[in-house]
Amino acid sequence: xxxxxYSRVLTELTLTFHIIYATIGVGIPLFIFMAQWMGxxxxxxxxxxxxxxxxxxxxxxxAVGVVTGTAIGLQLNLLWPTFxxxxxxxxxxxxxxxxxxxxxxxxFLGIYLYTWDxxxxxxxxxxxxxxxxxxxxxxxxxxxxxxxxxxxxQGFEMMNGEFINVQxxxxxxxxxxxxxxxxxxxxxxxxxxxxxASIGAYRIIKGSNHIYHKKALLLTIKVGLVFAIASxxxxxxxxKYLAAYQPEKxxxxxxxxxxxxxxxxxxxxxxTNGDEIKYSIEIPYALSILAHGNPTSKVLGLDQFPKExxxxxxxxxxxxxxxxxxxxxxxxALIYIVGNWLRKKFVYKKFFLxxxxxxxxxxxxxxxxxxWLAEVGRQPWVLRGILRTEDAATTSNDVDIMLYxxxxxxxxxxxxxxIVLIRMFKANPIxxxxxxxxxxx
Amino acid sequence: MSYELxxxxxxxxxxxxxxxxxxxxxxxxxxxxxxxxxRKNHIISNIIQRYLSPVWEVTNVFLVFFFVGIVGFFxxxxxxxxxxxxxxxxxxxxxxxxxxxxxxxxxxxKLKSHFWTYLYGFSGLLIPASLSIVLTISEGGFIDNTSxxxxxDYVALFFSPLTWSIVTLSLTSVLYISAVFLTWYANxxxxxxxxxxxxxxxxxxxxxxxxxxxxxxxxxxxxNELHFQNMLNVWWMFLLSGILFAATVYLIWxxxxxxxxxxxxxxxxxxxxxxxxxSHYPYLLYPYLTIAEGFTNEGMAIALIIAFIxxxxxxxxxxxxxxxxxxxxxxxxxxxxx
Numbered sequence: 001x002x003x004x005x006y007s008r009v010l011t012e013l014t015l016t017f018h019i020i021y022a023t024i025g026v027g028i029p030l031f032i033f034m035a036q037w038m039g040x041x042x043x044x045x046x047x048x049x050x051x052x053x054x055x056x057x058x059x060x061x062x063a064v065g066v067v068t069g070t071a072i073g074l075q076l077n078l079l080w081p082t083f084x085x086x087x088x089x090x091x092x093x094x095x096x097x098x099x100x101x102x103x104x105x106x107x108f109l110g111i112y113l114y115t116w117d118x119x120x121x122x123x124x125x126x127x128x129x130x131x132x133x134x135x136x137x138x139x140x141x142x143x144x145x146x147x148x149x150x151x152x153x154q155g156f157e158m159m160n161g162e163f164i165n166v167q168x169x170x171x172x173x174x175x176x177x178x179x180x181x182x183x184x185x186x187x188x189x190x191x192x193x194x195x196x197a198s199i200g201a202y203r204i205i206k207g208s209n210h211i212y213h214k215k216a217l218l219l220t221i222k223v224g225l226v227f228a229i230a231s232x233x234x235x236x237x238x239x240k241y242l243a244a245y246q247p248e249k250x251x252x253x254x255x256x257x258x259x260x261x262x263x264x265x266x267x268x269x270x271x272t273n274g275d276e277i278k279y280s281i282e283i284p285y286a287l288s289i290l291a292h293g294n295p296t297s298k299v300l301g302l303d304q305f306p307k308e309x310x311x312x313x314x315x316x317x318x319x320x321x322x323x324x325x326x327x328x329x330x331x332x333a334l335i336y337i338v339g340n341w342l343r344k345k346f347v348y349k350k351f352f353l354x355x356x357x358x359x360x361x362x363x364x365x366x367x368x369x370x371x372w373l374a375e376v377g378r379q380p381w382v383l384r385g386i387l388r389t390e391d392a393a394t395t396s397n398d399v400d401i402m403l404y405x406x407x408x409x410x411x412x413x414x415x416x417x418x419i420v421l422i423r424m425f426k427a428n429p430i431x432x433x434x435x436x437x438x439x440x441x
Numbered sequence: 442m443s444y445e446l447x448x449x450x451x452x453x454x455x456x457x458x459x460x461x462x463x464x465x466x467x468x469x470x471x472x473x474x475x476x477x478x479x480r481k482n483h484i485i486s487n488i489i490q491r492y493l494s495p496v497w498e499v500t501n502v503f504l505v506f507f508f509v510g511i512v513g514f515f516x517x518x519x520x521x522x523x524x525x526x527x528x529x530x531x532x533x534x535x536x537x538x539x540x541x542x543x544x545x546x547x548x549x550x551k552l553k554s555h556f557w558t559y560l561y562g563f564s565g566l567l568i569p570a571s572l573s574i575v576l577t578i579s580e581g582g583f584i585d586n587t588s589x590x591x592x593x594d595y596v597a598l599f600f601s602p603l604t605w606s607i608v609t610l611s612l613t614s615v616l617y618i619s620a621v622f623l624t625w626y627a628n629x630x631x632x633x634x635x636x637x638x639x640x641x642x643x644x645x646x647x648x649x650x651x652x653x654x655x656x657x658x659x660x661x662x663x664x665n666e667l668h669f670q671n672m673l674n675v676w677w678m679f680l681l682s683g684i685l686f687a688a689t690v691y692l693i694w695x696x697x698x699x700x701x702x703x704x705x706x707x708x709x710x711x712x713x714x715x716x717x718x719x720s721h722y723p724y725l726l727y728p729y730l731t732i733a734e735g736f737t738n739e740g741m742a743i744a745l746i747i748a749f750i751x752x753x754x755x756x757x758x759x760x761x762x763x764x765x766x767x768x769x770x771x772x773x774x775x776x777x778x779x
Contacts, residue, residue: 059545060545060546062498062545063498063541063542063544063545063546064542066498066501066541067501067537067538067541067542068538069505070501070504070505070534070537070538070541071534071538073505073508073509074508074530074531074534075531075534077508077512077519077522077523078523078526078527078530078531079523079527080523081519081520081521081523081524082520084512084516084519084520084523085516085517085519085520086516088512088513088516088519088737089516089737089738089741090741092509092512092513092514092516092737092741092745093513093741093744093745093748095509095512095513096509096510096513096745096748096749097748097752098509099502099505099506099509099510100748100752100755100756102502102505103499103502103506103752103756104755104756104759106498106499106501106502107499107756107759107760107762107763108759109498110496110498110499110763110767111762111763111766114766114767115766118766131759163738164738165738165740166738166740166741167740168740168741168744169744394523394524394527395524395590395591395592396524396525396527396528396590396592398527398528399527401528402527402528402531405531405532405535406531406535409535409538409539412539413538413539413542416542416543416546417542417546420546
């Protein structure tokens, strides 16, 4: 039916747009906190200023994150009423806790923003950031729990198409939860780090040679590298989770057609005629290692699943994009840190700075690819093994019109937020702000 | 008290909280835009901005809290209301999104333009209208339940006097609540000009608000006989609410105790809101869905209530801190500190 298609497109559109701002929303408070902490510890005005400037940009992204988050929250009910009626009985708890975390963050962010000069002691002001950062991360944790329930539903019994004997905590702490939550958090911090690094690198290219930018670069890239490595390790655990609990997703994303032992990993490649792989690189044993940690173990292939339960095979491309970007960014970060430590000149040469500029946008692309992979990889189920997507959508006939309206809205918000952010920082570069502050004190 | 009664009471209280703070917010945006139009913005814009800035995000959370809570406690509402509300609720989301983000863009991003002030101010008036449709629908008579699924009868909805009464009520009370609050706030700020202007607005909007509220009771007599009868059973609550209304207007008229006046106004709306809710019992959506039918399982209900209490232990002190730092801080209100 048409409304199923449009509901899927509209949900995907809203989430794709929301994720950009939500990822920044989860990651940046950590960095604002670190900058302010270092500023107080080192008695260095530059770091305090860093916290201020990041906060100013952050508030713009938060605003868009809040309103698009409200949109997706309501759209879940509007577009997937049958799903919410059924699943609400098992996942209402984490959804509810997510709003609490969000509430908590909203209150303290408001206070933080308006008390820059209220306290004599900067440490007091810094303490306000802890609930902001905790609230932001907790809402990511809780909402990811909801999503992992959709991948690995448990904590209830089915009777006549209804959930009975629901155990909310068992539903929350499902097998998909640990890897998903950890991966979401690590990649959000990583992405935030490299977005801030991109901005710093860009300012240096544009002629601002101030020590401030170098401090910012070193701080963000160091932390970014730690989280890039963490993301990769958690990604490996996710592979093992999939092999054990969602083998059809793993088989589809790795183009693993036949069940075999000593399975090799297919990198890149193009799929033709449905099952012929061309131009790929095979790494022997790697898939067995990824799936079970043992080069000779057996990995289930797509031959083991009925055709109607297999997700679309294009998710292989998404997987490649995500992993390649992760590797590339980690490598660039490592080169920068080592080069900076050895005082090599090349790290501030234009070609390398431009490479740094690409890391932020690339990370965001990887986040999107990763979410598309996770979500499309669950098709055709909305609740894996229980409720098919086509049975969950609304029966309303107006979804297409709403889709066009929301496209307009997101275009408007996207363009406006970018314009506002650029204007904010172009009009007030760091040199000027430092001068103004000295003049004022 | 049964779990479903606890659930609906808490949610009703939350909806009330949203209505009050959202009214202040929507009304403030409107008065700000209106004062710009009539070139009186130099009088009240500062007062409004100083109040709105730290709390705009919190206002939004109240709404999210309510709809997540109602789906949590009563998952069947997702099916009934979710299916039929696609268009009105989507329009509401779009308006809220434009409003919320442009507030942030203009305040923090210095996107100064009269166009946005007008957009912000006037869109605020459309939001209560698009959201109050839910109250109309809950009275029954606007949903077709056929084998193809549920659908909203837009024609009946558009031509029903009940719809327009509820829309008018939401508009007038938004302006009334907001004006009373801002009068108090401006008075705290020792801003006499702003106080005088806002006091005038409060008095202007008081009577349309009370008249439409009365009108709805009459409409219901025709539209939903059962609800009307139930309302008569709690007539004393409506009477009490009316007395509080009279007391509020008296204090404002006499230019006395604006703080008390605002508290009385909260009391007036709280009592009327609960009287309306109690008389709507036991229906969530007349006549398809009752509270008992729509309720979640016991395990989830207990978990939600525990989460709620735990969450509140965190929230109440934080909200108190927010109010102490901004709303109840004389130096901040008077603009002596940022």
